[in-house]
Structure formats: structure tokens, C-alpha cells
Amino acid sequence: MHERDASALIDRDVVERTLGVALARGGDFAEVFAEDRAGVTARLDDGRVEELSSGRSRGVGIRVVRGETTGFAHTADCSAAGLAAAAVAAAAAATESGGAGRIAALPDRPVGPGPRAGVLPGTVAKDAKVALLERADAAARARSGSIRQVSAAYADGRRRILVANSDGVFAEDDQVRTRFTVTCVAEGDTGLHTGTESPGRTVGFELFDDVDPEEVARVAADRALALLRARPAPSGRLPVVLKRGAGGVLFHEACGHGLEADLVRRDSSVFRGRVGEMVASPLVTLVDDGTYGREWGTFAIDDEGTPARRNVLIDQGVLTDYIWDLVRARAAGRPSSGNGRRETYRHLPMVRMTNTYLVAGADDPSDIIADTEHGLYCAALGGGQVNTATGDFVFGVTEAYLIEHGEITEPVRAAQLIGNGPETLCLVDAVGNDFDTWAGTCGKDGQGVPVSAGQPTLRVAELTVGGTAS
Amino acid sequence: MSEAAPDLEAVVAAIADRAAPGEQVEAYANHSVETDVKVHGGAVEELTVAESGGVGVRVVVDGRLGYAWVGSLAPDLVAGVLDEARDNARFAAPDPHNDLPTAADAVGVDVASLDLWRDECITVPTTEKVALALALERIAAGLDPRVRGVESVHYGDAAARSAVASSLGVRASSRRTVSSCSVSALAGEGDGTRTGSGFSVGRTLADLDPDRAARDAVTRATRLLGAAPVTSRRVPVVFDPLVTRSLLGILGAAVNGEAMNKGRSMFLGRLDQPVAAASVTLVDDPTDARASGAAPYDAEGIPTRRNPLITDGVLCGVLHNTATARRAGVATTGSAVRAGYASPPGVGARALALAPGPRSPDEILRIAGDAFFVQSVSGLHSGTNPVSGDLSLGAEGLLIRDGELADPVRGVTIASTVPRMLLDVVAVGSDLTWLPGAAAGLTLLVGEMALSGA
Incomplete structure (x- = not known):
């Protein structure tokens, strides 16, 4: 010993x-x-x-x-x-x-x-x-x-x-x-x-x-x-169904970044001062969990020596907490949430997500599709970006299909989806009982760290789809 | 921490000299000294002083390529890199095009004489760098009552040196300094918050213009106040120089020789054909000292030169390093680039610029009449397909009405394909601006794009 x-x-x-x-x-x-x-x-x-x-x-x-x-x-x-x-x-x-x-x-x-x-x-x-x-x-x-x-x-x-x-x-x-x-x-x-x-x-x-x-x-x-065989993607506001695992990056962008305590402190988050408030549909429970399985964003300790933790950020629509690193937590007189990460020893740590996921709900995924008259079904996303101060985000769809009369039909070409974080969280109107994850690299201030995002099949009542079809 | 700078030429020559018979060895080394300052609320938030360096070694044996690197210039660690690269070469498939460049690949091109180094970048006391960042924050906060805060202020500089040596006789080294400051301003409250950024770049502190950076950030944030989505429409689009710079990055990937060789370019099979409006002339010129990416040698030690890519709308050039050129049966264009010592050379542009046109930005707005001025785009990486040319981006900016900037717009996308946009270029601005990164910007008017909104 x-x-x-x-x-x-x-x-x-x-x-x-x-x-x-x-x-x-x-x-x-x-x-x-x-x-x-x-x-x-x-x-x-x-x-x-x-x-x-x-x-x-x-x-x-x-x-x-x-x-x-x-x-x-x-x-x-x-x-x-x-x-x-x-x-x-x-x-x-x-x-x-x-x-x-x-x-x-x-x-x-x-x-x-x-x-x-x-x-x-x-x-x-x-x-x-x-x-x-x-x-x-x-x-x-x-x-x-x-x-x-x-x-x-x-x-x-x-x-x-x-x-x-x-x-x-x-x-x-x-x-x-x-x-x-x-x-x-x-x-x-x-x-x-x-x-x-x-x-x-x-x-x-x-x-x-x-x-x-x-x-x-x-x-x-x-x-x-x-x-x-894809035709041009539709253009305009549409219901969007995200296949399990494919849409976690939406929540990573739409609200995860806005819950990082360094951005909140700098007043560059739309979620500042909103802990305890209803910020999302009651169907939304969002968790950041550095201990989750052996996912891409998992570790035993963060890059400041704090053990990884499971942190509930949004509980049935209510904002419960931000994520913290040591410096920001010290200033606020509270413990770190285990989210202090850095790309290498040449970088300073900052508040970063780990494995961020939306908890599964009760709906059968096939019912969610059947219940959608006309919309877009996204099976794969290519990454995204958010302005945390305004909440406006984009993410690229790399595999998507039209939903027509409750059925997945033709593939459509790649397109950008855009929305506003707080608005999109409130527009989640169906959450499936399945679940999957996606591995990616999250960039912030020039530092990339491995993260994962996960979610069940779910529907956002309306997002702007940036296709070229008239 | 700044001791005497390590002798990079000696480090790489010592490795190249160890080549065994029948083996080609190339070593690349770099070293940089950096300062980084972030301020917030009138105080220094972070101050980083750092020195770093490393070595990457490429070995070719019987056409098999191996690579290894180490993030250190410490002799004990550097000593093992060559053997590691040799071992890696055993597992790669042989390729007769894998010959490393020789001195003959550089024949006929004069090495550009570029003055990219300022001693002051290192000798200026850190306190002056901190003072500039604090001043930048103060100026931005005080320019307009609608600015409610300064989101971030950053000053950074680097003095970087690199060297390449190979067993085939290549010897090259260069050095440069870069210095920059940037600011992001917040205007408005709550849901109505808008952000705008501004920056200034140069070779040392004295080149920077913090007033201009602050003014740009504040103008860009405040003119978007009250922005809202507009209804979907097809509309001519005017791009801000910063956005044009980003779009040129997509063209840089399309004229990349590696992408061409592998059939992954939207310009495949289009060489010597019209691909753009006649007003479009695109050049990559790393010998232009105004470019951030200016360099006398490329990443494998071949002299850089001016490479015309599109002339009067006709695709006339493709960028190559030695290996992609050999595969295509042409000569290298001196366009090898590296992400650092941790990766072998790829192909890329360093200083892309459109030839400026005759019209000022104001004249272009007038020509546009009723259009959409795009101040910034998002999702450039996820929204662009370099192979098909499909493009779909989040955008914010202002409607142009009767040739003047009018209602601010956010929450919309613009979509088209890159080949379509190139053919639809209506006017190229006269306002060529050198920006950070591998391309310059200017105001650009494109005929029509699909705007998706409310």
C-alpha cells in the first residue's frame, strides 16, 4: 500500500x-x-x-x-x-x-x-x-x-x-x-x-x-x-422524428452547452438564472453521466481529479443544475460535478460534457412515426453548432427520410436543421421507449474532447428544415 | 520558460542521416512559443505562457509508408521515432507513387523571400499583451449603450519555427510570428440577445487594431437586435467577407489533388472547363506575405508558389503534394500541409483569395436590390458535402431592401449547391480582406439561394 x-x-x-x-x-x-x-x-x-x-x-x-x-x-x-x-x-x-x-x-x-x-x-x-x-x-x-x-x-x-x-x-x-x-x-x-x-x-x-x-x-x-435515390430535402417548419441514438447531438447543442457553468457565469447562456424553472417539455429528462458504461465520453476521474458522476440537468422539464468544473465551482462555493476536462496537458481545463443523454420515455417508436402525418425522419446526424448566448443551433442531417401519412417513405438529401434551444426543448411531444448512443468529438474554444450523446426515438413538433425543395 | 530555441535543422538532419540503404527518411520538426490571454470583467481570467514542439518521421521502404511522431524535442524520446516509423512501414501496402520528394521536385521555383518574423512578438512584455486585451474589453463595453456585456476577449500570439530534412537531399526551414485579438459582444436582453464578434490579426502586437475589432463586434451584435425568422423564399444573397472566407474553404477542398485522385471532388473531370461565372478568379498564393498562411516552403520542404485555380470562371489548377502529384502524373504545386508533427503531409490551400472585382460593398448592396445579407453562418462542417457540393447552412444577417440593409434576420437556413452558387456569382467586391486562416474574404453577391424560415 x-x-x-x-x-x-x-x-x-x-x-x-x-x-x-x-x-x-x-x-x-x-x-x-x-x-x-x-x-x-x-x-x-x-x-x-x-x-x-x-x-x-x-x-x-x-x-x-x-x-x-x-x-x-x-x-x-x-x-x-x-x-x-x-x-x-x-x-x-x-x-x-x-x-x-x-x-x-x-x-x-x-x-x-x-x-x-x-x-x-x-x-x-x-x-x-x-x-x-x-x-x-x-x-x-x-x-x-x-x-x-x-x-x-x-x-x-x-x-x-x-x-x-x-x-x-x-x-x-x-x-x-x-x-x-x-x-x-x-x-x-x-x-x-x-x-x-x-x-x-x-x-x-x-x-x-x-x-x-x-x-x-x-x-x-x-x-x-x-x-x-434521395430527392431534395423539404424546406420550412416540419415535425421531425429523431431515430434512437441519432438525435442526441441535438440535445448536446440545443441545451447541453448552455448548461456549462463557465458560459453561464460569463452571461453567455440563455439558461442563466433559470434553475428550478420549467425549461422543457415534461417528457424531457436530460442527464450528463461520465460514469455511463464504456461510452466514448466515459472516464474514472475528470482532468481535475474529480470522480466522474451522473448529473441530472433537466428533470421532467425542470432545470435542476448546470455542469461544473473546479474553478467555477469554487467561485460558487459548491463541489465540481466532475465536468472539468481538457484536450491535452497543453490546454487549461474548462466545463465540458461527457455522455449526455435524454432518458427514455413510454412511447412505442413505431407509434411515434404512425402518429406523424407529414414530417422528416432523421436516421443519422453529422454534427452541429450552437450560439449559447442566443440558444440558436444548427445540426446537419446526413440520413433522412420523409414521413408521409404516418409512414417512412423516400430518402431525402442532406440538409441542415435549425432551431432555438429553449424553444425546441418545449416542443418535444413524444419520447420513445428505445435508446441508443452516438460517439463524437465536441469542440469548444479550440479544444476537442471525446463525448457521446444518446436518446430514444422522439419527436420535435416543429423544426426548420433547410432543404432546397420548393 | 524561454531558453535558447532548439536547433531544429540539426534535429531533422540527424534523423535523415540515419537512413539505411534502400530506405527513404524524412523528418519534420516544429517548435513554438505562445502567449494566450483571456480577460473578463476588467480582470485577467487566464494567462498561458507555453513552449512546445515535436517531431514527425516519414519512412518509405519498397513503396511502403510508415509514420511516427513524438510531442517532444527531448533527445531520448526523439531517438526512438525513426525505428517506430520503420516498424509501421512494414504493415502498409506498397505503392510506387510513395517516393518522397527530392531536390529535383523543387527545380525551377524560386524560394519566396518572405518577412514573416518579428522579434517583438516574443520580446514585448506580457503586461503589454494583457493591457491590450483589457483595453479591448473596455472599448467594446463602452461603444454603444445597447451592449450589455462582453462575452469574451482574447489575445494570442505564437512564434513558430519548423524544419524539414530528408535522405533525398531536401533541406528547408522557416519561421513566422502571428498575433491576434478577438472580442465577442452581447447586445440586448433575454430571448432578444444577439452576439457579434470582431478581431484583428498581424505579425506582432503593434499590428493590431483593437478599436476596429471592438467596433466590428458591436456593430455586428447591435444591428441584429430584433432579428426574427422570415418566411421561406428564393432570394439573392450577399455574403459578408468573413462568410466568403469560410465558403472558399469548401472550394479549397474541391481543388485538393488527393480528393481529385480519389474521385471525391465536386470538380472531378472539370479541369479546363467553366465551373463559375466569368467574374470568378481564384488563386492560392502562399508567397503573399499578407496572408496568415504565408510560407516559403510547404510541409515537405518544397518551395511554395502562386497557384491559379480558377481563371475567369475556368477551372485551371489543382493543388498537389509530391505523392498526389505522382499519382496524377503531374508535378507538385508545393501544397503539402500538415496539422502539426502528429500527422504526415496532406494537401491543402494556405492563402486562397478571389481576385477582387470593381465594386465596393455598398455598390454591391445597391445592385442586389432586394436580397439577404448573410453576416454569419453556422454548421459549415455538417452542412456541406464536399463530394456532391450540396450546401445547407444556418444563417443570420439582414434583409436588403432597395439596396440598403433593412430588417435583421435570424433562425433561417440558406441552401444551394456549391457548383450552382459559383455559376450564379453576380458580383465580386473590391474589399479584399486578409483574415485568420487559409483564405481571404470579400463581399460576394450570389444570384439566388433557397432560404428556409418561418
Whole structure:
């Protein structure tokens, strides 16, 4: 128990000394964040394994908070001297002068779960990774003669982190993620069309116990093939039914970002000052859950050492809480919700979502469609964007069909959907009893972090569909 | 933290010199020193000072390509990268086009003499950078009583150097500084809140114009007050220079040699054919020092040059790096780009610009008559299909009535296809503006698009 952990990224005494240097000139809070990441990417294109790439990055970010000001410095030099130099730089950025800040004692060794991946990617031969790509290529081409191009990518990453701060946190995590992507281009009378499928989870190579590369390829191919027969998307306000898993990104954009405490504090959220109010249809219960299964946004501790948590944000339409990181939570005199994340050690943490999902309801998905006279059925979305200050959001639909007289009929071409967050939340008028998730990268202030979004099949009574059909 | 800058030329040459017989080795290294300031409410919110660097190595053996990188310039970590890249090469399929560039690929092109470095970017005290950010916030907050807050203010600069060396004799290095500030203003209350942003870019602090950035942000936020969706219609569209800049990014992807080789471009098979109105001339010129992306060498050490892409409406050029050029049976255009040391070279534009036309933005509004002025778009990534050219974007801006900006509009989409829009270009503005990123902007009038609204 008191033995030094041979795998610790930095020795405990070096961490303590660095925190001491960071607070030597004053300050309320200091943190050392060390990260060691390694990953492999393999790409197949045009029937050939084009390249295999592997990389390694290791470094430390140090921040010092004094009052409202955060000073930050990072270094790839993980020696005691390198850390001390970065600590001096962070302290100089944050503080003028004053007495030394207080540092709480650290535990003897970092607290953390250790690696949780079943099969660490580093233990798998590279040719096994390459073989997955070739299987996907063959399966996509076998789907139809109209499939002209297939590209596939395998990516794995292991990210070991260690966080220590002047409040006595000393924690570590070992995060392993694996993702598989297939993109197909189909050619027909209407030109070239693209379909993509890209499952990813916070697991090692055992991802492929659940995810069949051939099936991923078929989904991507079928998405491209459907577009060959697609007609222009409708234009104007329509009821929109979102297939399970496909529409989670809508809630990520429509309200998730607006519930991030840093944006709320900056007065750039339409949800500011609305906790306790009805902000959504009573059918809406929205959760952000960093502990959820082994989804793409799952971890044991966030990048500030706070254990991941399940946070209910909207409970049957009532706004219950925002999501928080350490700095914003300290200022508000409350605990962090485990949502302090950063892309790498070179970035400052900020409030970020993890796995954000809308909880399943009672309706049979087929009834929701049957109950829709004329509308749009969205089976896949391509990502979105929101202006949190106004709540206006967009998201791209990459696979969609018309609903006519309660039945899914013809495919339509890609189009943008737009709406306003608070307005759209109130327009949810049917929530299904099924559920699925979607993995993606969420960008904010130039930092990308892995997230997932999930939802049951549901209907929004009205959204603006940006098609070209008159 | 700023010690003596590492000798990147020596780092990459040492790796290239280790090439075994029958093996091609290329090393790329970069290093940058950065300052980043965010202020809020009259106080510094975040101040970051940082130095970072890394190395990426490309190896080709028997036409098989392997790549490996490390996010550090520490000799013990750099030492292992070449072997890792060699190992990775064993698993790739052989391709005779995978030869690395040689000195012969650079013959006939003079290296542009570009002055992209200002010592001041590093030597100016951090306190002055903080002072500029605080001043920017103060100016934006005080310009108009309808501004109720400043959402964010940012100052950032970077002094970046890079070097490439290969076992085939390529040796190139370059350095540049960039400095920028930006501000986002909030106008109005509650549901009526509108936002607008402004910025300024240069090579060092002294180049920046915080007054202009503040004025742009405040104008853009306040002129949208009271914005509402309008009914769906087909309408001519005038694009703000910032939006035109973003749209040029889509064209940059369409003239990408890799996309062309793989049949993933909306311009496939259209070389030497008219693809746009005759008023459209598009060039990628990284040797223009005004461009943020200006550089004397591309990411594999080949000299950059001016590449005409569309001339008087006719598609006349495609961008290539060495590998995509060999595959297409042409010569590289010096257009290799990298996202950093962590990825091998791809193909991309660095300094796209439309040739400016004769008309001022005001004249273009007058010609447009009744139209929609698009101030900003959203969903550019999810709403564009680079293969089919389908385009559908969220938009906000103002209706143009009788040649003047009139009612503010939000909550609508505009849709068309990129090929259609190019043919429908009615007027190109004279207001060429160099902006952050790989393209310049100007005011652009496009004949007709589908607007979806209330």
C-alpha cells in the first residue's frame, strides 16, 4: 500500500515540491496535471492500407489560481527542474507577490482505478489492426457495384493522467479508447454521395467483440446508397422524428452547452438564472453521466481529479443544475460535478460534457412515426453548432427520410436543421421507449474532447428544415 | 520558460542521416512559443505562457509508408521515432507513387523571400499583451449603450519555427510570428440577445487594431437586435467577407489533388472547363506575405508558389503534394500541409483569395436590390458535402431592401449547391480582406439561394 507505484507518471515528492514552487509567491490554488498518451492510427483508402502512424506525447500542465486569475504554463520536460520552471512561469502569470499559499497534504500514492481496458491496444499486433480495415473494405464493396470509394480508419489511444492539487487531490486514471470509422462514396445518376459510420468506446481492442467491422461498413455503404435515390430535402417548419441514438447531438447543442457553468457565469447562456424553472417539455429528462458504461465520453476521474458522476440537468422539464468544473465551482462555493476536462496537458481545463443523454420515455417508436402525418425522419446526424448566448443551433442531417401519412417513405438529401434551444426543448411531444448512443468529438474554444450523446426515438413538433425543395 | 530555441535543422538532419540503404527518411520538426490571454470583467481570467514542439518521421521502404511522431524535442524520446516509423512501414501496402520528394521536385521555383518574423512578438512584455486585451474589453463595453456585456476577449500570439530534412537531399526551414485579438459582444436582453464578434490579426502586437475589432463586434451584435425568422423564399444573397472566407474553404477542398485522385471532388473531370461565372478568379498564393498562411516552403520542404485555380470562371489548377502529384502524373504545386508533427503531409490551400472585382460593398448592396445579407453562418462542417457540393447552412444577417440593409434576420437556413452558387456569382467586391486562416474574404453577391424560415 505504501510502496511507490512504479507506474506513477511523476513521483509524489516531485509533485509536492512543484506545488510548493507554484504557490511560493501566493495564490489560492495550484494544480499539477501530467499526461502520457500514445496511440496508433491505421488508414485504408482505395483498397490499400495507406499508412500506419503511431505517436507519443508526454508533458505537464501547471496552473495557479489567484482570485479570478488563472496562470498556466506547460512543458514537455517532466524532470523536477522542468516542472519547477513551469511552476514559476504559471505563478508569475497568476500572481503579483504575497505570502506562500497553503498546500494540503497529499495521499501517499495516487488514487485511481488503474487500467480498465480488457485488451490494451499496445498488446495487439499491428497486423491484427490492419486486418480489420481490409475486412471492412471488402464488405462495403460487396454491398453494391455503386460503391466507388471506401476508406476505413482504425484508431486507438491510451491516455494516462495524474492530477495533484493544493487541496490534497492526488489521483490518476488510465483511459483507453478505440474507434473504427468507415466512409463510402456511392455513384449514381444524381452524382456522388457519402455515407459514414464511426462507432467508438472507452475500451481497448475488445471493442471488436461487440463491433463487427463488416457491419460498420454495411451501415456506411447503405447510407451512401440511400442518398442515390434521395430527392431534395423539404424546406420550412416540419415535425421531425429523431431515430434512437441519432438525435442526441441535438440535445448536446440545443441545451447541453448552455448548461456549462463557465458560459453561464460569463452571461453567455440563455439558461442563466433559470434553475428550478420549467425549461422543457415534461417528457424531457436530460442527464450528463461520465460514469455511463464504456461510452466514448466515459472516464474514472475528470482532468481535475474529480470522480466522474451522473448529473441530472433537466428533470421532467425542470432545470435542476448546470455542469461544473473546479474553478467555477469554487467561485460558487459548491463541489465540481466532475465536468472539468481538457484536450491535452497543453490546454487549461474548462466545463465540458461527457455522455449526455435524454432518458427514455413510454412511447412505442413505431407509434411515434404512425402518429406523424407529414414530417422528416432523421436516421443519422453529422454534427452541429450552437450560439449559447442566443440558444440558436444548427445540426446537419446526413440520413433522412420523409414521413408521409404516418409512414417512412423516400430518402431525402442532406440538409441542415435549425432551431432555438429553449424553444425546441418545449416542443418535444413524444419520447420513445428505445435508446441508443452516438460517439463524437465536441469542440469548444479550440479544444476537442471525446463525448457521446444518446436518446430514444422522439419527436420535435416543429423544426426548420433547410432543404432546397420548393 | 524561454531558453535558447532548439536547433531544429540539426534535429531533422540527424534523423535523415540515419537512413539505411534502400530506405527513404524524412523528418519534420516544429517548435513554438505562445502567449494566450483571456480577460473578463476588467480582470485577467487566464494567462498561458507555453513552449512546445515535436517531431514527425516519414519512412518509405519498397513503396511502403510508415509514420511516427513524438510531442517532444527531448533527445531520448526523439531517438526512438525513426525505428517506430520503420516498424509501421512494414504493415502498409506498397505503392510506387510513395517516393518522397527530392531536390529535383523543387527545380525551377524560386524560394519566396518572405518577412514573416518579428522579434517583438516574443520580446514585448506580457503586461503589454494583457493591457491590450483589457483595453479591448473596455472599448467594446463602452461603444454603444445597447451592449450589455462582453462575452469574451482574447489575445494570442505564437512564434513558430519548423524544419524539414530528408535522405533525398531536401533541406528547408522557416519561421513566422502571428498575433491576434478577438472580442465577442452581447447586445440586448433575454430571448432578444444577439452576439457579434470582431478581431484583428498581424505579425506582432503593434499590428493590431483593437478599436476596429471592438467596433466590428458591436456593430455586428447591435444591428441584429430584433432579428426574427422570415418566411421561406428564393432570394439573392450577399455574403459578408468573413462568410466568403469560410465558403472558399469548401472550394479549397474541391481543388485538393488527393480528393481529385480519389474521385471525391465536386470538380472531378472539370479541369479546363467553366465551373463559375466569368467574374470568378481564384488563386492560392502562399508567397503573399499578407496572408496568415504565408510560407516559403510547404510541409515537405518544397518551395511554395502562386497557384491559379480558377481563371475567369475556368477551372485551371489543382493543388498537389509530391505523392498526389505522382499519382496524377503531374508535378507538385508545393501544397503539402500538415496539422502539426502528429500527422504526415496532406494537401491543402494556405492563402486562397478571389481576385477582387470593381465594386465596393455598398455598390454591391445597391445592385442586389432586394436580397439577404448573410453576416454569419453556422454548421459549415455538417452542412456541406464536399463530394456532391450540396450546401445547407444556418444563417443570420439582414434583409436588403432597395439596396440598403433593412430588417435583421435570424433562425433561417440558406441552401444551394456549391457548383450552382459559383455559376450564379453576380458580383465580386473590391474589399479584399486578409483574415485568420487559409483564405481571404470579400463581399460576394450570389444570384439566388433557397432560404428556409418561418
